[in-house]
Amino acid sequence: xxxxxxxxxxxxxxxxxxxxxxxxxxxxxxxxxxxxxxxxxxxxxxxxxxxxxxxxxxxxxxxxxxx
Numbered sequence: 001x002x003x004x005x006x007x008x009x010x011x012x013x014x015x016x017x018x019x020x021x022x023x024x025x026x027x028x029x030x031x032x033x034x035x036x037x038x039x040x041x042x043x044x045x046x047x048x049x050x051x052x053x054x055x056x057x058x059x060x061x062x063x064x065x066x067x
Contacts, residue, residue, distance in 0.1 A: 019059040026052045 015022050027049060034040055040048075 016059075017063075019056040019063065023052060023056040023060075026056075 030045060030048060034045055
């Protein structure tokens, strides 16, 4: 159980420190899943990419904007 807590903590740390990396991973996983036959339409893929890019873009902006 401690392993899972450590893994989750590492993932949330990575997410908060590198939101652009997370966006790239989400887009890559989605592209591979669709290419292997995940039954999503083009509109669904576009929507997922748009929402993830907008959300993680806002997080990235907060990280790079001077205080």
